[in-house]
Amino acid sequence: RQADGGVAIFRPDANWRRFNTSAARMAMPEVPEELFMQGLQELLKLDEAWVPNVPGSSLYLRPFIFATDGFLGVRPSATYHFGIITCPVAAFFNQPLRVRFEQHYVRAAPGGAGYAKNAGNYGAAMLPTKLAQQDGYHQLLWTDASEHQYIEESGAMNVMFVIDGVITTPALSTSILDGITRRSVLQLAHDWGLLVEERRVSSREIIAALEASKLTEAFGVGTAATVAPIATIGYEGQDYDLPALPADGFARRVGAALDAIRTGQAPDPHGWMVAVSG
Structure with a gap:
């Protein structure tokens, strides 16, 4: 919901x-761009009243596609159904997160479909996530399939750290989802002239940086989560508490900047917002 009462969509082209x-x-x-965009516009004209006017809330949009051929077998379908559903949401996480490095189960492997937004990735994560939640964690920090050492993502979020003043995030690969919020956060960091590194980040590096007081911020970024601070990281049976995000730190600054752009309270230099036409 925009400050003037209107409605706009965040980065529909990238999505x-x-x-x-x-x-x-x-x-x-693939879905033609005109069909995708027109579908969003028409649906939001119908559902405009469902767009919240509460800070931190939005109308979540989920386009989807599924096969509709009437057969039993393993092959691509000849026919498909494309649709879009909406749901009003508040902030996905309303408290700092407790996360744990996953060192046994695998969400995605190199050469697989981890970078694609598909139901199979979520299915593979359900049992490990349930086990972590039973142990008091909100989410997992997924690690690579080969060594269980290098960080990939966390649940429905990409993950970022500030180490020695450098914004650090795992580089994209075939096992990491290319998050739209991740792209937006990194773009703003570049706009502000901040140091950014996209590279391999290991669990051991994060724990070592935390113990040396070099890790000042850790947070997840995603469409539903926006910017979600991480308060505790579990590693090899031990919990490590992180400092609270500083009020003048990057995570809070970029979260506020994204909110201001998305609600029309700040300039939109990259043209991310698309108004819903009446």
């Missing part, structure tokens, strides 16, 4: 391109 990247990986047809 359309990622949707089609995911569809192609799953051997599904």
